[in-house]
Amino acid sequence: MSRLRIGIDVGGTNTDAVVVDQDGNVLASTKAVTTPDPSDGIAAALKAVIEGIDKSHIKQAMLGTTHPANAIIQRKDLQQVGVLRLAAPSSLAIRPGAAWPKDLHATVIGPSAIIKGGYEYDGSEISPLDEQAVRDFAQKCKGVVNAIAVSCAFAPANYEQELRAGTIIAEELGEDYAVSLSHQVGAIGLLERENATILNASLFGVAKRVVDGFQGALLSHGLKVDSYLTQNDGTLMTAEEAIRLPILTVGSGPTNSMRGACALAKLSDALVIDVGGTSADVGILIDGFPRESSAAVEVGGVRTNFRMPDLISIGLGGGTIVRDEDGGVRVGPDSVGYRVVTEALITGGSTLTLSDISTKGDRLTGFGDASKVAGVKDATVAGALAWVDEQIQILCDRMKASRTSLPLIAVGGGSHLVPDDIPGVAGVIRPAHHSVANAFGAAIAEASGAVDRVYRYEAEGRDACLDDAKRLATEAAIRAGADADQVRITSVVEVPMSYLPGQGCRVQVKAAGPLATH
Amino acid sequence: MRELTLEDLDDMVLGATLLGAGGGGDPYIARLMVRQAMEDFGSVMIASPDELDPDGLVLTTAVIGAPTVISEKVPAGPEFVGCVTSLAAFLGKKPVAIMPIEVGGMNTLIPIAVAAEMGLPVIDADSMRRAFPQIEMTVFTLAGIPASPMSVADEKGNIVVFQTTTNQVAEKLARASVMQLGMANGISCYPMTVAQVRKFGIQGSMSYCVDLGRKLSAVQRGEVGAYDAFLEFSGGHKYFSGKVIDIDRRTTEGFAKGTLVIEHLTDPTRTMRIEIQNELLMAFEDGKPIVTTPDLICILDHENAQPITTETLAFGQRVDVIGLPCAPEWHQEGMLELVGPKAFGYDVPYTPMEGARK
Known part of the structure; x- marks a missing residue:
């Protein structure tokens, strides 16, 4: 009998769950309402989805959740953090927490210090680590805050000083004292990585409760399985790891949705459009993973350097309001949103929406009462659909990485609006089970490892440097649980650095593979 | 003289990004630096050359290095103040104002932070009013003003002051020093008098940058006629x-x-x-x-x-x-x-x- 996996996704509105077999077939799925305490929703979805499934075959459970993201956005349940930066005398011109929103700063940032330490671009030390200053800072935090975030200049290239600082803090405050080290959290860009590390440490309490709730729900159904959480990039970390690195889960929702859609369509390279009631998001998957945005990503108003899927959103959804005015047909940008189920013409309401247009234009069938749109003029329908088609084509064009045509996978409640023919797109696919694409994305997630560091090609040669980065990424993926025989390199990005001697180049490599079975 | 407000600063960042012509380094870090400098040392005045002693010394400052390194080895302060004060010591004169070399990209803002710390005004002029990749690419070179004596400093207190025969050699020596000093350094060059700035500099660069940013920000807010106003102004x-x-x-x-x-x-x-x-x-x-x-x-x-x-x-x-x-x-x-x-x-x-x- 097959080995089964459970995937659960906690979104803003719904908590979805699926049971998937080893070939990626959906055996069961459910949609429940997200509850004020999300653990209740998780427990309810889990109970519903395993109904009638032989539990002995369930080996793994994966959770994608918005808890940490919501905690930051709502400034709820965050703990205050001590902030230690190892970089002096560099970086003194910008203190930790600069440019944070005032309320978040007040909630999260406790004692902070910039002490001697850090590395230069060539790996030498800016200053040797001031160990006494680490001890003094630890004592200052004792009884004041319950976690410390440590960031060191050029830690992505060399994290010896961060590890040493972590050891010293443990000596002063005990092995169990919570410490977050920046090299585990973010990539190049000290201020952004420090911000992410601070947010990470502030989420330790939230993460512990989520993981306890998830594992508790599994155990209450007698499921003694390996449990994982999904990360921003669509890969997994163990639940134990997630307690230490909760910030890496804050962008997992859209990623799971896109990866789930792609896997349901059995594709690895495609554009994905998720059309809801209010907006449409387009992203692109390359080799099964979303392309990441190059711009800085803000979380709760704080600039970070996370790996997040590159998405473009526009106000185009099933509830988008259509107006036929003197100057022609105007679509949106406002929407009736989820109230489309009562306010659209076809559902007995009085607002002309894109769902009505889609019904009259024969794109949407089997929803509401089509006779209610008999009075809508054909010219209005043609005008609105022409706008929809043009917008979707523009979104796809902007998202594509080259002139090559890719298929477009359409998911979401408003996906009926997506036309079958789009110039520059190699066909539109509407996969089954697309309403639980998020949970499916979580269920099929793989383990991964990543490297982001500066190499000097002149010394070792480009090939040797790339090989080194690939080896490190592969090893990291295997450490994260990937099957050593199936790990593959999923992306290599080289960014040449201007003015840097020795052909300096920033190299970002990622490896991923299915979980090893054991 | 007029005080540079926080609102000016936002417009200046946008103007500086535009004048970077695609390069010049991200002004984001420089802007954080200016905000902290204003918090710690107070506000900064922008002065026209006509408001200053014509014989007074004007010293420039800028960051020199690699943008990726600067994102990791964030500015400290002493590398900029250090290169200015060491050049002033070499010349045996105190400056009356700080000047940007490059109004375009992050170097538009660094001089403001230095001026705040040193309690000096920023003179409303520069030598490029856009970003260019090399030190000698200035209107001062055209006017025959030497880039040297000049100084390069790091955040630890290492400072080189040097004299060169041409501005092209100045570029090479500065670049070589920077490679030894961590690739995220302060530079001060083209020391000159207020009268020389008045005669040979690009006039009103800082005000232009703020105004340009303000016009572009109106375009971004979708104000009617803003695009035309922006193009007409520039x-x-x-x-x-x-x-x-x-x-x-x-x-x-x-x-x-x-x-x-x-x-x-x-x-x-x-x-x-x-x-x-x-x-x-x-x-x-x-x-x-x-x-x-x-x-x-x-x-x-x-x-x-x-x-x-x-x-x-x-x-x-x-x-x-x-x-x-x-x-x-x-x-x-x-x-x-x-x-x-x-x-x-x-x-x-x-x-x-x-x-x-x-």
Whole structure:
């Protein structure tokens, strides 16, 4: 009998769950309402989805959740953090927490210090680590805050000083004292990585409760399985790891949705459009993973350097309001949103929406009462659909990485609006089970490892440097649980650095593979 | 003199990004630095040369290094103040004002932080009013003003002060020092009097940057007539609206070089090609030069008018290509040899912008 996996996704509105077999077939799925305490929703979805499934075959459970993201956005349940930066005398011109929103700063940032330490671009030390200053800072935090975030200049290239600082803090405050080290959290860009590390440490309490709730729900159904959480990039970390690195889960929702859609369509390279009631998001998957945005990503108003899927959103959804005015047909940008189920013409309401247009234009069938749109003029329908088609084509064009045509996978409640023919797109696919694409994305997630560091090609040669980065990424993926025989390199990005001697180049490599079975 | 407000600062950041012409470094870090300096040391005054003692010493400052290194080895302060005070000590005179060399990119803002700490005004002038990759690419070089004596400093207190025979050698020596000092350093060069700034500098650069940013910010807010007002103010022209269909990057001789191809939004037979060397330097349509260095090529997001830097250019972006005429002070003998197309290796004549303000 097959080995089964459970995937659960906690979104803003719904908590979805699926049971998937080893070939990626959906055996069961459910949609429940997200509850004020999300653990209740998780427990309810889990109970519903395993109904009638032989539990002995369930080996793994994966959770994608918005808890940490919501905690930051709502400034709820965050703990205050001590902030230690190892970089002096560099970086003194910008203190930790600069440019944070005032309320978040007040909630999260406790004692902070910039002490001697850090590395230069060539790996030498800016200053040797001031160990006494680490001890003094630890004592200052004792009884004041319950976690410390440590960031060191050029830690992505060399994290010896961060590890040493972590050891010293443990000596002063005990092995169990919570410490977050920046090299585990973010990539190049000290201020952004420090911000992410601070947010990470502030989420330790939230993460512990989520993981306890998830594992508790599994155990209450007698499921003694390996449990994982999904990360921003669509890969997994163990639940134990997630307690230490909760910030890496804050962008997992859209990623799971896109990866789930792609896997349901059995594709690895495609554009994905998720059309809801209010907006449409387009992203692109390359080799099964979303392309990441190059711009800085803000979380709760704080600039970070996370790996997040590159998405473009526009106000185009099933509830988008259509107006036929003197100057022609105007679509949106406002929407009736989820109230489309009562306010659209076809559902007995009085607002002309894109769902009505889609019904009259024969794109949407089997929803509401089509006779209610008999009075809508054909010219209005043609005008609105022409706008929809043009917008979707523009979104796809902007998202594509080259002139090559890719298929477009359409998911979401408003996906009926997506036309079958789009110039520059190699066909539109509407996969089954697309309403639980998020949970499916979580269920099929793989383990991964990543490297982001500066190499000097002149010394070792480009090939040797790339090989080194690939080896490190592969090893990291295997450490994260990937099957050593199936790990593959999923992306290599080289960014040449201007003015840097020795052909300096920033190299970002990622490896991923299915979980090893054991 | 007038006080630089926090609101000015926001407009200045936007103006500086635009005047970076695709390069010049992200002003984000410099802006955080200015905010902290204002918090710690108080506000900064912008002074016109006419308001200062003509014989007073003006010292410049800027960051020199690699943008990626600066993102990791964040500015400290002493590297900038140190290079200014050491050069002042070498000259045996105290400065009356701080001046930016490069109003364009992050170097627009660094002098403000230094001025705040030193309690000096920033003089409303510079030597480029755009970003350029090398120290000698200034109107001061055209006027025969030496870049040296000059100084380069790090955050630890290591300082070199040196004298060179030409501004080209100054560039080489500065670059060599920087490689030994951590690639994120302060530089002070072109020491001169207020009278010299008045005579040879680009006048009103800082105010221009703030005003330009303010006009562009009105465009971004979608105000009626704002685009025309922005173009009229700058003497600029929108040459092309299109979609990025190819971006090819390579690094040679230390510069981030590349070629960008944009296809017209409504007429696919029209394409524009833009050549990049740290900054956007040359724009061609059908092989014909349209905008050429030292005039500025700026790429704005077609939807929200946000300036796009060369690092964030990507396939599929819908963009507007804007040409802005360079500062009128550039138009003098020697300009083309120093910063024209040939200076960057393009065998193409300089093509002054149509109808540009002189």
